[in-house]
Amino acid sequence: LCFASVKLASQLRSETLRPDTFKGRPLCMDQFKSLFSTARIPNKADKDSILVYEKSNHLAVLCRGSIYYFQVLWPDGNV
Helix, strand or coil: HHHHHHHHHHHHHHHHCCCEEEEEEEECCCHHHHHHCCCEEEECCCCHHHHHCCCEEEEEEECEEEEEEEEEECCCCCC
């Protein structure tokens, strides 16, 4: 699952992912950019904000109260 997600993120970055289609017409894929390398920043006074870190190349895994952090993409964005 992790490898498939990283591969999808790499394809989105390099814009090699074929767009989904509906009745033969391509759908807009802009929202897919927010799936990866994105953080929600909470704000008590106002609404939360979303930040996208386009140069992110790592993966964080939470397991049994521990956080594991490792690089999954090369600097050029390839798996």
